[in-house]
Amino acid sequence: MITKIIEKAINEQIRKEEDSSRIYLSMASWSQVNGFQGAAEWLYAQSDEERMHELKLIHYLNDRGGTAQLADLEIPTTKFKSLLDVFQQVLKHEEYISASINEIYAISIKQNDYSTGNFLQWYITEQIEEESTAKAVLDQIQLAGEEKGGLFHMDKELAALAAKKRASQLAAATTNAGI
Numbered sequence: 001m002i003t004k005i006i007e008k009a010i011n012e013q014i015r016k017e018e019d020s021s022r023i024y025l026s027m028a029s030w031s032q033v034n035g036f037q038g039a040a041e042w043l044y045a046q047s048d049e050e051r052m053h054e055l056k057l058i059h060y061l062n063d064r065g066g067t068a069q070l071a072d073l074e075i076p077t078t079k080f081k082s083l084l085d086v087f088q089q090v091l092k093h094e095e096y097i098s099a100s101i102n103e104i105y106a107i108s109i110k111q112n113d114y115s116t117g118n119f120l121q122w123y124i125t126e127q128i129e130e131e132s133t134a135k136a137v138l139d140q141i142q143l144a145g146e147e148k149g150g151l152f153h154m155d156k157e158l159a160a161l162a163a164k165k166r167a168s169q170l171a172a173a174t175t176n177a178g179i
């Protein structure tokens with residue numbers, strides 16, 4: 001059985017993961033409209049991944065005797081200055097999510113809820129990867145600067161990264177389904 005404090009903290013994280021999914025969906029849409037097809041593919045895949053993070057929390061909470069509760073969400077912005085602006089915001093958002101995960105982890109330890117602490121380890125590891133990928137992409141966009149050729153190359157790289165992400169999502173879905 002889960003405590004009310006942990007239930008509240010996990011429900012808050014469920015809201016944040018759903019919010020992340022919508023923020024990236026909005027960024028994906030902007031990228032598609034503005035001719036960054038590779039970035040759009042990566043962000044659409046990223047949006048799906050955040051939905052998966054949300055779902056994993058919902059299942060965990062319900063399995064432990066809590067009740068998952070969805071929340072109202074803000075309308076995500078559709079106004080971005082550039083691809084650089086998009087990825088600056090991606091990195092900032094991931095840093096915010098990492099801090100949030102660390103906070104729930106600290107609460108779970110304070111509550112002597114080691115099962116939740118153990119469950120959250122997956123998110124802690126995931127956040128290291130999320131931040132490092134966002135930082136790597138951002139560095140390359142910064143290097144490309146405003147130069148068209150550089151951004152074109154970067155967009156191709158993002159398309160390749162998106163294909164890799166889709167393949168690992170498929171593998172994870174197959175494992176979860178027990179196939």
Ligand SMILES: [Fe+2]
Nearest residue numbers: 017020050053
């Ligand atoms: Fe996430």
Ligand SMILES: [Fe+2]
Nearest residue numbers: 020094097130
């Ligand atoms: Fe994320």
